[in-house]
Amino acid sequence: MDPLRRNLRLRSRLLQATRDFFLERDFIEIETPLRVATPALESHIDAIPSGSGFLRTSPELHMKRLLAAGHSRIFQIGPCFRHGERGDLHNPEYTMLEWYRADANYSDVLVDTKTLVDSVARAVVGSTSLTYQGRAIELMPVWDYCRVRDLYLEHAGWDPVANFDGDRFDRDMTAKVMPAIAQGRPVIMADYPASAAALARLKPTQPEVAERWELCIGGLELANAYSELTDAAEQRTRFESCARERHQRGQAVYEIDEKFMRALESGLPDCAGVALGIDRLAMLLADASRIGDVMAFREELS
Amino acid sequence: MFSASDLRKGLKVEIDGAPYVITDFSFVKPGKGQAIYNCKLKNMVNGSTLSRAYRSNDKLAKPELSNRKFQYSYADGDDYIFMDDKYEQVTLSAAILGDSRHFLVEDTEIEVLYYRGQPMDVTLPTFVEKAIVDTEPGVRGDTATNVLKPAKIAGGYEIQVPIFINQGDTVRIDTRTGQYSDRVSKA
Numbered sequence: 001m002d003p004l005r006r007n008l009r010l011r012s013r014l015l016q017a018t019r020d021f022f023l024e025r026d027f028i029e030i031e032t033p034l035r036v037a038t039p040a041l042e043s044h045i046d047a048i049p050s051g052s053g054f055l056r057t058s059p060e061l062h063m064k065r066l067l068a069a070g071h072s073r074i075f076q077i078g079p080c081f082r083h084g085e086r087g088d089l090h091n092p093e094y095t096m097l098e099w100y101r102a103d104a105n106y107s108d109v110l111v112d113t114k115t116l117v118d119s120v121a122r123a124v125v126g127s128t129s130l131t132y133q134g135r136a137i138e139l140m141p142v143w144d145y146c147r148v149r150d151l152y153l154e155h156a157g158w159d160p161v162a163n164f165d166g167d168r169f170d171r172d173m174t175a176k177v178m179p180a181i182a183q184g185r186p187v188i189m190a191d192y193p194a195s196a197a198a199l200a201r202l203k204p205t206q207p208e209v210a211e212r213w214e215l216c217i218g219g220l221e222l223a224n225a226y227s228e229l230t231d232a233a234e235q236r237t238r239f240e241s242c243a244r245e246r247h248q249r250g251q252a253v254y255e256i257d258e259k260f261m262r263a264l265e266s267g268l269p270d271c272a273g274v275a276l277g278i279d280r281l282a283m284l285l286a287d288a289s290r291i292g293d294v295m296a297f298r299e300e301l302s
Numbered sequence: 303m304f305s306a307s308d309l310r311k312g313l314k315v316e317i318d319g320a321p322y323v324i325t326d327f328s329f330v331k332p333g334k335g336q337a338i339y340n341c342k343l344k345n346m347v348n349g350s351t352l353s354r355a356y357r358s359n360d361k362l363a364k365p366e367l368s369n370r371k372f373q374y375s376y377a378d379g380d381d382y383i384f385m386d387d388k389y390e391q392v393t394l395s396a397a398i399l400g401d402s403r404h405f406l407v408e409d410t411e412i413e414v415l416y417y418r419g420q421p422m423d424v425t426l427p428t429f430v431e432k433a434i435v436d437t438e439p440g441v442r443g444d445t446a447t448n449v450l451k452p453a454k455i456a457g458g459y460e461i462q463v464p465i466f467i468n469q470g471d472t473v474r475i476d477t478r479t480g481q482y483s484d485r486v487s488k489a
Contacts, residue, residue, distance in 0.1 A: 044336045044358070084307040086335065086359070087329025169337035171355070178332070198334050214333050224333050248357050 007286045007294045012125055014282055015077065017123035018097060021116050027099060028075040032062035034079065035235055038255040041242045042198060043044035043166075046083035046252065048092070054254075056269070058275060060199065061260040063100055064228065067271050068263035075099035077278060088290045089220070089280065091298060100273035105227040106200070107209045109272040110188065113215060113223060114143060117186070117281075126287050132218035136184055143186040149209070151189060155180040161208050164195040182219035189214045199235070200226035215276075220284055223276035230271070232264040304362045306339045314346070314365055317354075321346040321365035321417050346415070347422055368416045374406045382406065384414075394421055404459035405430045405477045426477040431486050432456050433472050440468040450482075 019029065039047035039057045047054040056062075059076050066074055080096045101109060118140050128139040146239045149161040156172040181187045190213040194202055197210030211227035229235050239256045246253050282294040292298040304315060311327045321429045326342035339356040346365075356362070372384035372392060380396040382403060394414070396403055398421055406412075407430050415423040437453035450462040455475070463473060470489025473482055 044331070044334065085329070085331060087331075090329060090331060167336070167357075170332055171338065172336060173332035174330045174338060196334065221333050251359070255384065 003293065004296075007282065007288060008285050008296055011278075011282045011294055013124045014120055014278065014285065017120040018077065018278070020123075021119050022073075022075045022099060025073070025112075027075045028071070030063070030066060030071075030074050030076050031078065032056075032059045032066075034064075034077060034107070036257075038257050040199075040241045041246070041254050041256065043242055044247055046156055047254065048081045048083045056084050058096065059098055060273070060275070061062050061069075061257050063098060064201050064268060064271075065260060065263040067100055067102055068266055068268045072102035073100075073268075089283075091279070091295065095278040095289070097276045097278050098273060099229070100271055102227075102269040102271045104272040105214055105270070106190075106272050109225050109274045110213065113276070114140075114186075116276075117217075121285065122152075122233065130218075130284070130287070132220075132284055133289055135182070135218055137218050137284075138185050143188055144183075145188045145190060147191045147209075148182070148189050148193065149191070151177050151181065160196075161191075161193045164193045166195065169193070171198065178216065178219060178221070181216055186215060186217045189216065197214070197229075197238075198226070199229050199233070199238075201229045217284055218231075220280050222280050222284070223274050225274040226272060228268065228271045228273060230264065230268040232261060235259065235264055304364060306337070306356045306358050306360045306362075309339045309356065309362075310343060314367060315343070316363040316365040317343065317352075321367060322352075322435065325351070325479075346417070348396075348442075366418050370414050370416065372412055372414060374408055374410045374412060376408070377406075392421070394407045394424065395425065398422070398423055401480055402426050403479060404455070404457060405432070405475055405480070407431065428477060429474050429483060430477055431472050431474055434463065434467055434469055437467060437469055438465075 015035065034056055035050050035053050036056045037053045039054045040061050045057050047057050058080055058221045063074060063076060077097050079093055081093050082127040083092065085092055118128060121139050130137045130139065149159055151159060152160050152172065156176045160169050175261055191203065191209040194208050194210055197212060200212035203209050203211050213225050214221060215223040243253045279291050283291060286294055288294050309324060309327060311324055313324045315322055321358050322343040322345055324341050325344050328340045329337065330340065331337040337358050341354050342351060344351050345352060370386065372386050375383045375385050381393045382399055384392050384394060402424050406428055410427060410430060413425040414421050432455040434453045435456055438451055449465050451465050452460050453463040453467060454460050461480065461482055463476065467473065467485060468489050472486040474486050476483050
């Protein structure tokens with residue numbers, strides 16, 4: 001069978017297994033708008049305009065509005081769009097899985113993630129022992145849990161928590177840290193510097209780091225998770241500083257999503273969420289080196 | 303100007319006043335971090351290479367490059383005279399032509415790459431035919447082995463040919479490598 005055909009069958013099983021996983025655990029599948037009035041403000045994510053608004057870069061803000069409205073276990077699988085992201089691991093249009101739990105923190109959703117990876121690997125490829133790009137990978141039972149500070153001290157020789165430097169942080173992540181941890185089992189990079197918190201809350205006992213983790217397997221960055229920031233005032237401050245930063249770099253500055261802010265002000269329960277790239281997980285399970293190898297139609301627009 | 307998101311393999315850009323072609327390209331972006339556009343580049347004038355990592359807001363200049371086609375007329379010492387289809391003459395030096403000058407055949411069409419109005423590089427047809435003007439006599443019966451011997455082509459340049467080639471034969475030469483390709487006709 002030709003590889004794309006085989007990979008699309010695998011992808012279909014992956015989508016099915018993912019839905020089964022969440023539905024069995026009392027999550028409900030929801031859909032939120034693809035076209036939004038304003039995208040979430042993030043330092044390095046650019047949105048693609050659509051009509052009077054934008055294509056969503058992530059479903060995060062709408063999903064949090066549902067949490068604020070009382071939904072406690074929700075998941076969504078759907079497309080997201082990011083301007084200019086095109087490479088072996090990126091496509092401007094791709095498929096994201098996001099799930100959120102009320103009354104949970106980033107450790108609780110790590111348990112979800114590990115169980116999900118275990119369960120979909122068994123359902124899709126019948127095993128948790130894989131080969132990815134020539135490297136043997138044991139998805140279970142051990143995941144290495146590493147703190148971001150320790151990873152940088154060991155592999156890049158500096159402490160990003162004590163002295164944050166965004167440029168250097170990003171450069172060393174791809175050049176030093178990620179290659180070093182592309183080992184035979186999954187790695188969790190946890191507790192990002194507060195300056196790289198994005199929408200995560202700071203750790204109450206250690207406010208110089210944020211309750212955020214990322215999952216890497218075989219050199220692929222698969223998922224990003226937070227204990228969600230629920231403090232509306234703090235969120236507004238972060239959005240405003242992000243807007244200033246974007247303005248200084250000459251990037252488009254998006255309006256703050258006031259409907260989301262009102263939901264936060266009305267009260268978002270303690271909650272945690274994970275965003276996981278379905279295409280990347282399909283790449284891992286299919287042993288594909290390029291994202292286009294697991295997509296039926298690689299985006300045609302340039 | 304090019305912005306970082308325009309970068310891709312094969313694109314020609316200008317760095318520090320020299321034209322470069324991107325020979326290898328990869329886009330990487332760590333979670334929530336900045337996009338990094340890794341490029342390997344080759345200097346189109348001297349062939350030197352560099353690696354550069356660009357960020358989203360970096361800008362690169364577009365080199366002023368153009369191509370013109372000429373036909374080879376004749377050589378005058380170290381000067382080589384070409385003519386375009388409007389009978390306009392240009393002179394290219396041996397330095398610009400490099401080893402290509404040995405494979406020029408009268409009326410051959412060549413393409414000249416200009417950078418900021420200065421000729422910089424020439425491209426010959428992939429194959430040219432040249433007569434062998436001097437070589438040891440051919441060894442009969444051995445057309446299968448890979449043994450080579452030196453031979454002078456018209457113009458005096460020496461190439462390596464199989465031992466069955468004789469003076470007066472015409473051979474085809476790959477201009478990209480300067481190597482013998484096959485025999486076109488026998489003496």
